[in-house]
Amino acid sequence: MRTAATPSSKTSWGRRILIAIPYAWLLVLFLAPFALVAGISLSTVRLGMPPFEPLTAWDGSILNLRLNFENFLYVLTDDTYLLAYLTSLKIAAISTAAMLFIAYPLAYGIASCSPSSRSLLVFLVIVPFWSSMLIRVYSWMSILRNDGLLNALLLKIGLIGEPLRILNTETAIYIGIVYTYLPFMVLPIYSNLSSADRTLIEAARDLGCARISAFWRVTFPLSLPGVLAGCALVFIPVVGEFVIPDLLGGADTQMIGRAIWLEFFNNRDWPMAAAVTIVLLALLVVPIVYFQSRQAHTRT
Amino acid sequence: MTKPSWFNRLSILFGLAFLYLPIVVLVIYSFNGSKLVTVWGGFSTQWYATVLANPSIIEGAKVSFLVAAVSATAATILGTLAAVVMVRLRRFRGRALLNGMLLAPMVMPEVVMAVSMLLMFVTLGIDRGPLTITLAHTTFTLCFATVVLQSRLVELDPSLEEAARDLGCPPAKAFVSVALPNMVPALVSAWLLSFTLSLDDLVISSFTTGPGASTLPMKIYSQIKFGVTPEINAISTIILGTVVLGLVAAQLVSRRAEQRGKRRCLKQFETGDS
Numbered sequence: 387m388r389t390a391a392t393p394s395s396k397t398s399w400g401r402r403i404l405i406a407i408p409y410a411w412l413l414v415l416f417l418a419p420f421a422l423v424a425g426i427s428l429s430t431v432r433l434g435m436p437p438f439e440p441l442t443a444w445d446g447s448i449l450n451l452r453l454n455f456e457n458f459l460y461v462l463t464d465d466t467y468l469l470a471y472l473t474s475l476k477i478a479a480i481s482t483a484a485m486l487f488i489a490y491p492l493a494y495g496i497a498s499c500s501p502s503s504r505s506l507l508v509f510l511v512i513v514p515f516w517s518s519m520l521i522r523v524y525s526w527m528s529i530l531r532n533d534g535l536l537n538a539l540l541l542k543i544g545l546i547g548e549p550l551r552i553l554n555t556e557t558a559i560y561i562g563i564v565y566t567y568l569p570f571m572v573l574p575i576y577s578n579l580s581s582a583d584r585t586l587i588e589a590a591r592d593l594g595c596a597r598i599s600a601f602w603r604v605t606f607p608l609s610l611p612g613v614l615a616g617c618a619l620v621f622i623p624v625v626g627e628f629v630i631p632d633l634l635g636g637a638d639t640q641m642i643g644r645a646i647w648l649e650f651f652n653n654r655d656w657p658m659a660a661a662v663t664i665v666l667l668a669l670l671v672v673p674i675v676y677f678q679s680r681q682a683h684t685r686t
Numbered sequence: 687m688t689k690p691s692w693f694n695r696l697s698i699l700f701g702l703a704f705l706y707l708p709i710v711v712l713v714i715y716s717f718n719g720s721k722l723v724t725v726w727g728g729f730s731t732q733w734y735a736t737v738l739a740n741p742s743i744i745e746g747a748k749v750s751f752l753v754a755a756v757s758a759t760a761a762t763i764l765g766t767l768a769a770v771v772m773v774r775l776r777r778f779r780g781r782a783l784l785n786g787m788l789l790a791p792m793v794m795p796e797v798v799m800a801v802s803m804l805l806m807f808v809t810l811g812i813d814r815g816p817l818t819i820t821l822a823h824t825t826f827t828l829c830f831a832t833v834v835l836q837s838r839l840v841e842l843d844p845s846l847e848e849a850a851r852d853l854g855c856p857p858a859k860a861f862v863s864v865a866l867p868n869m870v871p872a873l874v875s876a877w878l879l880s881f882t883l884s885l886d887d888l889v890i891s892s893f894t895t896g897p898g899a900s901t902l903p904m905k906i907y908s909q910i911k912f913g914v915t916p917e918i919n920a921i922s923t924i925i926l927g928t929v930v931l932g933l934v935a936a937q938l939v940s941r942r943a944e945q946r947g948k949r950r951c952l953k954q955f956e957t958g959d960s
Contacts, residue, residue, distance in 0.1 A: 415824075517886075518926070525712040569705075
């Protein structure tokens, strides 16, 4: 073993360093911070920088560990936070379902085109995803305002007598979410549909299955992995969404991402913001682990 | 499938109209002569002049571009390493954890990542500013860059590199001189994706910055809070134009690289050397 080790131990060192670099980066800047959030959520707010008390303190030769669970008690019993969590989950669920209704026909339509027009259409779906989300949310503000384009149009047609209040309502949040996250839903469904085995559908058709029932009995069940991937990719980040409820929603609809933002910047209560974040993470752990196991499964 | 039916055509048309109409409206109204958003006051480029004369916006744009360029470069380099680790080194301890850390940021709500990274910077005692924004952006764009590079690396035939190694080339050099040139289109799109994601980010930047350093989205956001103005439409149009130009350029670059690769293969095939 020893004699042959010289070249292989050299490569194994290279191998170790290669693994260590991305590993160390993500450990320090992605994983370890969550432990810090958990720690600071048990701290107490104070004036100064950083605006929280340390968890440990030396009292002579005694190390005191002070864990303050009040933040969690507050988050879990206070109505406004509970409501914000429930509202976020509800809005994420409904908008994910609504997105599915728009995204599936679109993905199906693109998959039914010729290969050359397919790549152009996929490019067209991707472009909005690459362009600024803030700007795309903003573009709806001028459309949905009371004196905005949509109301102006509806008034002109005579469909409504007076302007509808859409901006700063929950409806506007739904429109904004469906609009900004649509590409995330379309792409996984499309890639699943376009790689589906056509011969199965042809077989079903040859055996006398009507077009619509062939879709529901063959195509749709086969595309479920894509649908689920799309749903996970949309649902999880939407629960913690900040920009859309902040710009399009009203004061009466509080989503949890915005609650964290306000706790942080307006109340400057970092321990409380950390506690709210930890509870949000706990809510999302199941869908995130599910998403990861799916991704790992499809990749191998 | 057979030819797209009328239903398929209709759903494509509806879907794309939904995706593009708001953007088109935004661009059109950036050329509006009137200050009122719903009244058309004739074609004018005055708002662009106002934007370009606004030192605060220009300053924000400078910070944003610097942060985006540095973090995209770092994310592409780290992403290449991560992709090599995940694709080529199939078995090592902690592989599942690394894979998890590479996938989780894709779905993790931005607010969660923002809070956690801020607390990390505070704990480490790093002065918050452009540096911390860059570190944070590198971390969250890294996973997107890795996905792009990983899918390219999976397609690459490892036997070419193996041949180089068999002929005595060290593994790192074999990778750089054999695999890397074949990954140029993927490297370009990974860099561009990281760049635009960084340029676009509001939440993570807001949390991880310190006093003084504001990125362009932060400046736009604070203006939007006051209401819709044609000036923001003009800034938005400039950003959208830059992104679309970059995307089209990336497409052309990758297409040309592909064709060049094909031509080279054909030439080698004709002359008989490989």
